[in-house]
Amino acid sequence: MTAGPAEPARTAEAGRRPTVTSRVLGILGAFTPERPALSITQIARRAGLPLSTAHRLAGELACWGALERDAEGLYRIGLRLWEVGALARGPALREAAMPFLEDLYEATHENIHLAVLDGLDVVYIERISARDAVHVFSRVGGRWPAHATGVGLAMLAHTGRDVQERAIAGPLRRFTPQTIATGAELRRVLAEVRRTGAAISDGQVETFALSVGAPVFGPDDTVVAAVAVVVPASGWEARSLVPVVRAGARGISRALGAPRAVRPPESAMREV
Template identity: 90%
Template structure:
């Protein structure tokens, strides 16, 4: 999941940069501060005060004052070259977003998945029609992917995204099916009927397979994670080379990992025996 395309992917889905002023309305202090924070991207993690002012659409004097206040609080940091970066204080706050309980419950199972594959293991949540990665474990010689903690990607093209969309509310599913669906490779799901069939298959099997949809050499197998009210709250996935691995060999272990996380979160459906076990009785 390429970092350098994640911003473009969000814009493709109609995302509005944080802090952009509404025409005819005077920008608030909050919108100006959000505009400054929204100026940073994975491609531009360090900016001068002039660049921040320009990208946020602010007078230089206003940007200088607000950046100074943000730096004093710890939301921004200034290096010896005069460049500003996102500060650790903001990272601490951001880590609280849907994060601590979910990541704490998930980590033992993510580690088990990593030990079973020594490939990339992802934990993600759904944000509209995008997924946001909140944890990743990867070996140095694992298949190369561009996902990163905090990065986002269109849900229809990823294993974690398909796993969550399949169990999301009907309105969100229909929004996704209505498109547009961005194509990354010839194997990307790019039409509404394709996506509808894929989501039905995820519900039938309990797992999502995204084979060559983002990068032709990578395959993702994901499964949904449910919370205390049995609503989908996240998804876990393993990303492996498309050649040399079979999805059917990964589905049971990924489903087991997702079920373990769901059980740790108190999901009622995870406390019942799986349907496969019930059929064997």
């Protein structure tokens, strides 16, 4: 999903002088996956700052490690931010998940995703992929609308009713003819995910990719993440992937201490 240029810092609160914090966030927000390297002039323009202010703040951010400046004078996000970002939602989640993600990878040699819910989007926090796996747009740190992904549907189906209703109310962005595009359809799909314990997103982001996801629960039995396998839409049967993805998610939930993960799952007693 493409992120546009950062909003100028002065528009954050009309008529009020922007704070140093808002200016710094404006600089960081100027960088996108499509524009990972920027000159100081581009940073100033995209952040809505005077050139002198952008130069001074970018220099301070570079000294701290939040930005890096290459030999050509272009700035990029620095590794210090990666270190801080790795703490988001707790490193325990990724640590608990990795053995199960690796098992899923060995079973498929395709794309394995671990994601968390942020509003009505999913943010990918881990990905394992083979060189010749089916092409996907996801990347660690990237985000996509939850309604169009296997991990997103798995989490939406088990999150709070208020979040579900906001998603159902839309708008629902369409990527392919198969993308869920109406609230009624999304409501039906979420009910099916709760019934089966797994979400199937077939061709919703790319028509040739099939995603099967399952929810991961934390110590208080609330959904904290989801895991998914993304394979080619042709040559794979979604139903055959549901048990292994569901088992992987359940293993992660158990490692996180979710009480429901030590009880026999109701969905396991039903036909998918």
